[in-house]
Amino acid sequence: xxxxxxxxxxxxxxxxxxxxxxxxxxxxxxxxxxxxxxxxxxxxxxxxxxxxxxxxxxxxxxxxxxxxxxxxxxxxxxxxxxxxxxxxxxxxxxxxxxxxxxxxxxxxxxxxxxxxxxxxxxxxxxxxxxxxxxxxxxxxxxxxxxxxxxxxxxxxxxxxxxxxxxxxxxxxxxxxxxxxxxxxxxxxxxxxxxxxxxxxxxxxxxxxxxxxxxxxxxxxxxxxxxxxxxxxxxxxxxxxxxxxxxxxxxxxxxxxxxxxxxxxxxxxxxxxxxxxxxxxxxxxxxxxxxxxxxxxxxxxxxxxxxxxxxxxxxxxxxxxxxxxxxxxxxxxx
Amino acid sequence: xxxxxxxxxxxxxxxxxxxxxxxxxxxxxxxxxxxxxxxxxxxxxxxxxxxxxxxxxxxxxxxxxxxxxxxxxxxxxxxxxxxxxxxxxxxxxxxxxxxxxxxxxxxxxxxxxxxxxxxxxxxxxxxxxxxxxxxxxxxxxxxxxxxxxxxxxxxxxxxxxxxxxxxxxxxxxxxxxxxxxxxxxxxxxxxxxxxxxxxxxxxxxxxxxxxxxxxxxxxxxxxxxxxxxxxxxxxxxxxxxxxxxxxxxxxxxxxxxxxxxxxxxxxxxxxxxxxxxxxxxxxxxxxxxxxxxxxxxxxxxxxxxxxxxxxxxxxxxxxxxxxxxxxxxxxxxxxxxxxxxxxxxxxxxxxxxxxxxxxxxxxxxxx
Numbered sequence: 001x002x003x004x005x006x007x008x009x010x011x012x013x014x015x016x017x018x019x020x021x022x023x024x025x026x027x028x029x030x031x032x033x034x035x036x037x038x039x040x041x042x043x044x045x046x047x048x049x050x051x052x053x054x055x056x057x058x059x060x061x062x063x064x065x066x067x068x069x070x071x072x073x074x075x076x077x078x079x080x081x082x083x084x085x086x087x088x089x090x091x092x093x094x095x096x097x098x099x100x101x102x103x104x105x106x107x108x109x110x111x112x113x114x115x116x117x118x119x120x121x122x123x124x125x126x127x128x129x130x131x132x133x134x135x136x137x138x139x140x141x142x143x144x145x146x147x148x149x150x151x152x153x154x155x156x157x158x159x160x161x162x163x164x165x166x167x168x169x170x171x172x173x174x175x176x177x178x179x180x181x182x183x184x185x186x187x188x189x190x191x192x193x194x195x196x197x198x199x200x201x202x203x204x205x206x207x208x209x210x211x212x213x214x215x216x217x218x219x220x221x222x223x224x225x226x227x228x229x230x231x232x233x234x235x236x237x238x239x240x241x242x243x244x245x246x247x248x249x250x251x252x253x254x255x256x257x258x259x260x261x262x263x264x265x266x267x268x269x270x271x272x273x274x275x276x277x278x279x280x281x282x283x284x285x286x287x288x289x290x291x292x293x294x295x296x297x298x299x300x301x302x303x304x305x306x307x308x309x310x311x312x313x314x315x316x317x318x319x320x321x322x323x324x325x326x327x328x329x330x331x332x333x
Numbered sequence: 334x335x336x337x338x339x340x341x342x343x344x345x346x347x348x349x350x351x352x353x354x355x356x357x358x359x360x361x362x363x364x365x366x367x368x369x370x371x372x373x374x375x376x377x378x379x380x381x382x383x384x385x386x387x388x389x390x391x392x393x394x395x396x397x398x399x400x401x402x403x404x405x406x407x408x409x410x411x412x413x414x415x416x417x418x419x420x421x422x423x424x425x426x427x428x429x430x431x432x433x434x435x436x437x438x439x440x441x442x443x444x445x446x447x448x449x450x451x452x453x454x455x456x457x458x459x460x461x462x463x464x465x466x467x468x469x470x471x472x473x474x475x476x477x478x479x480x481x482x483x484x485x486x487x488x489x490x491x492x493x494x495x496x497x498x499x500x501x502x503x504x505x506x507x508x509x510x511x512x513x514x515x516x517x518x519x520x521x522x523x524x525x526x527x528x529x530x531x532x533x534x535x536x537x538x539x540x541x542x543x544x545x546x547x548x549x550x551x552x553x554x555x556x557x558x559x560x561x562x563x564x565x566x567x568x569x570x571x572x573x574x575x576x577x578x579x580x581x582x583x584x585x586x587x588x589x590x591x592x593x594x595x596x597x598x599x600x601x602x603x604x605x606x607x608x609x610x611x612x613x614x615x616x617x618x619x620x621x622x623x624x625x626x627x628x629x630x631x632x633x634x635x636x637x638x639x640x641x642x643x644x645x646x647x648x649x650x651x652x653x654x655x656x657x658x659x660x661x662x663x664x665x666x667x668x669x670x671x672x673x674x675x676x677x678x679x680x681x682x683x684x685x686x687x688x689x690x691x692x693x694x695x696x697x698x699x700x
Contacts, residue, residue: 048462145343149365149681215456216528219682227350297522299529300456302682303365 025103025114033247034065040292047296075236080143083233087141092234092241095134098127099248106255107182109265109276120181121173124256125166128211131245132158135220138242139230150229153303154213154220160310161210161217167318168203171325172260185264192263199321201261203314205290208253210310213246214291216298219306254287255280262287340368343681347376351454351685354695358672358688362681370676370684372669377699385659390416390490390626393659398484400663401697403446406432406439406475407639409488411661414569415635415646416490419628427616428492429571434505434608435478435487437601441512442471443640444594444601447692451591452523454689455532460523467515470508477501490626492619506609509602516598524595533587537675537687540585547671550664551642552597553691556582556589563638570637574611575604587690594692597640627654641665641692665697 008014038053038061045052057063079088105120107113117123132155139151173179175196176187184193194201210217220229231242258264262283265276301309346357355376361369381400385393390412397408410432417424424432449464472482477498479487487494523529539547541557554561562579564572580596582589628650636645642664649658668691675687 044458048459049466050462145341149343215458218456296459298457299452299523299526299532301528302532302680304680305531 021114026100029100029103029248029251032251033244034069036247036250036288037065037068038062039288040295043289043292044296047293069240072236072240077236077238080233082143084141084143087137088233089238091134091138091141092238092245093134094137095131096241096245096248098130098134099245099252101127102252103248103255105181106252106259107185107264108255108280110182110185113182116180116182119179121169121179121184121260124181124252125162125169128249128252129158129162131249134245135230135242138234142230142233144233146226146228147230147232150220150226150232153226154230156303157210157213157217157219157306160307161207161314164203164310164314164318165207165211167315167322168197168200168207169260171197171200171318171321174322174325174329181259185259185266188263188266192261192266194261194263197261197321197325199317200325203318203321204261205257207310207314208257209291209294210306212249212253212291214250215295216301217306218300219303250288250291254284254291257287258283338363345684347373351689352695353450353689353693356688356693356695356698358684360676360681360684365681367676367679367681367684370673372672374666374669374695374698377695379700381700382659382661385656387655389654390628390656393656394488395484395486397661398486399696400661400700401443401639401641401644401665401694402483403694404436404439404443404640405483405485406435406487407637407644409485410436410570411635411637411639411644411646413488413490414637415633415648416626416628418635419631419633419648419650420490420623420626422491422622423620424492425617425620426571427496427613428618428620430608430612431478431493431497431618432488433570433572433575434605434612435475435485435493437604437608438471438475438505440601440640441598442468442475444598445471447594447640447689448519451689451692452529454685455529457523457529460519463515463519463522467512470511474501474504474508477504489619489622491622492617496618502609502612505605509606509609512602513599516595516602520595524591530588532686533591533690534584536587536679536683537690538584538586539671539675543671543674544585547674548667549642549671550667551638551640552590552593553642553668553671555580556593557585558583563636563643567636569635572604575607577603587686590690590692625654627652628656636662639664641694641697642668661700663697663700665693665695666700669693669698 042052042061053061053064055061055064056067079085102124104115105117105123107116135154136151139147139154172184172193175193176184178184178187213220226232231239234242258280265280267274267276267279340361340363343360343362344357345360346352347355352358357373357376359371359373360367379399381396384396388396393412394409397412398405400408445464445468449461452460475485476482478501479485479495539557541559544554544557544559558581560579560581563569565579577600580593580600582592628648630650630652632647632649634645634647636643643662644664645662647660647662648656651657672688672691676684679687
């Protein structure tokens with residue numbers, strides 16, 4: 001569907017359509033972020049014996065996040081005197097833009113997707129790596145020691161965990177024989193890759209949590225040590241952009257896990273009559289729930305242990321996984 | 334080519350989420366490794382000891398509430414105990430039982446706050462809320478007893494201010510099995526967690542000799558293998574009537590201190606259980622105390638086991654209604670002395686783990 005439009009002759013209606021669809025995706029993502037944050041607060045509240053938001057927007061706090069964002073919009077835009085001004089202003093944008101760019105390649109159902117490119121997985125990983133630059137730049141430009149330490153940790157962590165992330169995804173690529181995310185989902189018609197690649201799934205999930213800077217790998221913004229880490233000097237909407245990037249990545253990563261390992265829009269055995277979009281949403285929500293569950297349960301790992309874990313445990317394991325997958329595929333298929 | 338590197342001074346506190354109050358730490362760091370740590374204290378200094386010189390003995394009691402505000406009952410007790418020792422006042426049995434119950438409940442509440450905030454420091458958010466849920470029940474119990482939630486001002490020289498309300502003992506009895514069950518849950522959630530164990534095992538280690546030479550007390554001492562608990566070794570009040578153990582660990586690291594405190598909660602529950610069983614159904618709650626309390630000339634020093642270590646009270650009296658000089662040995666202050674030594678050469682993330690494991694209360698450090 002998208003390809004036909006892209007290849008059709010340019011016209012005003014085409015351009016309007018592209019912008020319209022882009023805006024639609026942005027709206028969907030923002031709605032997710034709004035209610036993802038609410039869900040996180042509600043689920044964590046439930047796990048911690050609290051109620052969670054229950055005042056703004058009815059007894060389920062449905063407008064709580066909206067109110068929070070409005071508050072952030074109204075806040076004074078402060079920039080520290082000693083900050084590197086251009087970089088300071090630019091950093092949240094650098095951090096946020098890639099998070100939205102990666103959404104283009106994610107196929108949500110077999111017909112609803114924005115760009116069906118051959119190296120979808122590679123594109124995702126390459127573009128998402130750009131966010132690190134925004135985080136480091138923000139930490140550096142703030143001219144604050146806590147922010148600097150947070151930015152350094154973020155850079156070290158994101159670079160280290162990108163490697164096991166890619167390596168574990170390679171197992172999936174080997175089995176599917178393609179880097180195209182649609183083909184990867186299509187290859188899971190009979191067996192989801194979570195069953196064919198359990199080790200890769202675990203490594204991918206752990207590395208994904210680290211990429212998302214979420215507990216137990218939330219070192220860059222470790223509140224109890226670094227106060228708030230790289231965004232300690234940011235306030236108002238610039239800060240909101242960092243948080244937005246984080247939650248859009250949560251959206252993107254949960255979708256990617258669904259696509260790579262949970263069979264995307266493929267239904268469970270007898271329940272084929274339920275549309276693929278619903279299946280995708282269900283699996284996606286399950287992944288998000290697990291990530292929230294992690295946050296409510298685990299303490300934080302230490303910086304040096306984090307590095308050791310990536311290089312000494314996850315990387316060798318993912319290499320073993322690639323070799324095993326290759327051997328199995330070469331001999332048995 | 335060698336890169337030019339610089340040491341950086343990092344100022345932690347006095348406003349920092351993990352310094353548990355207004356504690357300031359100046360760290361000289363090389364990357365994330367600490368070269369030197371200089372603690373700065375005194376932001377919460379209120380001159381309790383000097384103020385006390387102008388107050389009558391009973392009037393000092395509310396000031397003691399504000400030293401270690403997480404376990405105000407033990408502070409109340411140490412002052413009353415010192416004056417009672419000087420004046421030779423007999424405390425009625427029922428009052429002693431009420432005091433012990435209040436102190437042990439306070440000890441559990443104090444350790445719960447420690448447990449929750451320590452895990453918050455280590456990045457786990459849920460334990461804090463669980464701990465405070467249970468602590469809230471204790472606070473409610475103590476509130477029923479004394480009319481206050483934190484600064485109880487409950488004990489008096491010669492007894493206690495209020496008798497237990499009807500049914501209070503039963504509520505305490507019901508609390509014990511509830512707390513045991515929750516404690517089991519805490520161990521399930523946290524103690525066996527691999528990430529947690531990696532964060533605390535072998536971190537902030539010191540030896541028995543170092544602990545003694547730095548005058549550490551309480552859990553900070555017992556975690557190195559020294560079995561020293563004043564409730565057992567120099568029994569005061571009616572602690573000799575109860576059957577309980579003194580938890581000791583050999584590790585001397587953060588894990589040992591964690592385990593000691595968790596085990597102490599269990600032991601306190603045992604004491605509470607026995608105290609509820611033995612609780613005299615009737616009797617006075619105040620002993621025979623002269624209308625005007627005047628300690629005889631001379632001096633005395635008493636010490637008891639507070640949740641954070643040995644709290645001592647020294648009183649020098651010249652026979653007036655007010656003390657001539659009053660000094661508290663505040664365990665947090667002494668326990669904090671070892672911090673610069675422990676922090677040297679450590680990773681920045683360990684600062685929080687080590688500082689938290691010492692368990693300080695700034696109201697007590699600064700006096």
